[in-house]
Amino acid sequence: MLIKIRPDGIDLPLSSEITPRAVFESRRDFIRQLAVGSIAGTSLYEMANREAFAQTPGAQKLAAGTNPAYALMSEKKTPYKDATTYNNFYEFGTDKSEPAQNSGTLKTRPWTVTIDGEVKKPMTLDIDSLMKLAPLEERIYRLRCVEGWSMVIPWIGYSLSNLIKKVEPTSNARYVEFITLDDKKQMPGLRSPVLEWPYVEGLRLDEANHPLALLTFGMYGEVLPNQNGAPVRIALPWKYGFKSAKSIVKIRFLKDQPRTAWNITAPHEYGFYSNVNPDVDHPRWSQATERRIGEDGLFARKRKTLMFNGYSEVASLYSGMDLKKFF
Numbered sequence: 389m390l391i392k393i394r395p396d397g398i399d400l401p402l403s404s405e406i407t408p409r410a411v412f413e414s415r416r417d418f419i420r421q422l423a424v425g426s427i428a429g430t431s432l433y434e435m436a437n438r439e440a441f442a443q444t445p446g447a448q449k450l451a452a453g454t455n456p457a458y459a460l461m462s463e464k465k466t467p468y469k470d471a472t473t474y475n476n477f478y479e480f481g482t483d484k485s486e487p488a489q490n491s492g493t494l495k496t497r498p499w500t501v502t503i504d505g506e507v508k509k510p511m512t513l514d515i516d517s518l519m520k521l522a523p524l525e526e527r528i529y530r531l532r533c534v535e536g537w538s539m540v541i542p543w544i545g546y547s548l549s550n551l552i553k554k555v556e557p558t559s560n561a562r563y564v565e566f567i568t569l570d571d572k573k574q575m576p577g578l579r580s581p582v583l584e585w586p587y588v589e590g591l592r593l594d595e596a597n598h599p600l601a602l603l604t605f606g607m608y609g610e611v612l613p614n615q616n617g618a619p620v621r622i623a624l625p626w627k628y629g630f631k632s633a634k635s636i637v638k639i640r641f642l643k644d645q646p647r648t649a650w651n652i653t654a655p656h657e658y659g660f661y662s663n664v665n666p667d668v669d670h671p672r673w674s675q676a677t678e679r680r681i682g683e684d685g686l687f688a689r690k691r692k693t694l695m696f697n698g699y700s701e702v703a704s705l706y707s708g709m710d711l712k713k714f715f
């Protein structure tokens with residue numbers, strides 16, 4: 389990744405880092421509800437920051453109830469403006485501001501997603517049918533970028549496992565590959581050889597079946613803005629952000645581990661697993677701490693990065709594996 393930030397400086401742990409997550413989240417959530425109240429689903433914090441949460445004028449709304457099992461209520465949501473203007477989407481340029489500026493050319497309708505490979509029921513679905521395959525829910529996830537920053541985003545989607553069940557993987561299927569749109573007419577960044585195109589990512593089948601793996605269609609109550617991966621992306625909160633492929637056109641089930649965009653470009657820096665791990669430094673910088681976007685400023689402290697980004701429920705997927713080797 390083109391890195392401009394070098395994270396350093398460890399801070400005192402947050403209470404979220406020393407209390408079991410489920411306990412502090414339910415406790416803090418309860419206290420927060422009492423303290424700030426909630427008006428038609430909008431907290432006073434959000435009301436006071438109307439500007440920060442102002443959404444794209446005319447954007448299509450996407451209704452979905454919040455799933456409390458996956459709602460990180462104890463941390464402030466990243467202001468919408470930051471989440472939609474500080475992006476990595478190299479198909480639209482490598483500067484953080486470029487995806488928001490350049491992605492107006494992306495046509496998200498009509499859009500189809502083909503699911504094939506080692507499945508008994510291959511299918512091609514138009515995006516609106518894909519969106520209706522399972523009930524949509526809102527999940528508030530942390531996203532930790534390998535560059536040393538993080539955000540807290542209310543995504544809308546459903547567990548990828550719903551789709552996997554529908555296509556019935558064969559007994560040969562061990563991996564899932566996500567292939568994203570590769571169209572120079574719509575994506576000016578494809579003219580640059582910064583990555584091998586299309587942008588491809590992959591997971592082991594058991595990772596893809598983990599309930600946390602979210603097939604994502606929206607955020608902040610509306611359809612995904614183009615710069616965030618419209619019309620469909622993955623959100624994998626326990627992995628570095630680059631595993632969450634945007635603007636997916638094909639999902640392929642495979643016997644063998646797929647080659648992935650960042651791993652092809654710099655295999656010693658970006659492994660296939662890319663689980664958030666404060667104990668495995670990137671060869672060029674530490675992964676021990678992170679900067680929360682939207683909390684910039686002279687006195688903003690860095691947060692300690694948590695193993696699996698705090699999503700310890702995925703640990704059993706990796707039991708017996710040396711996570712320094714399989715980084």
Ligand code: MTE
Binds near residue numbers: 534631634
């Ligand atoms: N998907 C595609 N197709 N192209 C990209 O350049 N960047 C990745 C990931 N998905 C990327 C992508 C990286 S590095 C990150 S950190 C996240 O998208 C950023 O998602 P966000 O902009 O919604 O925060």
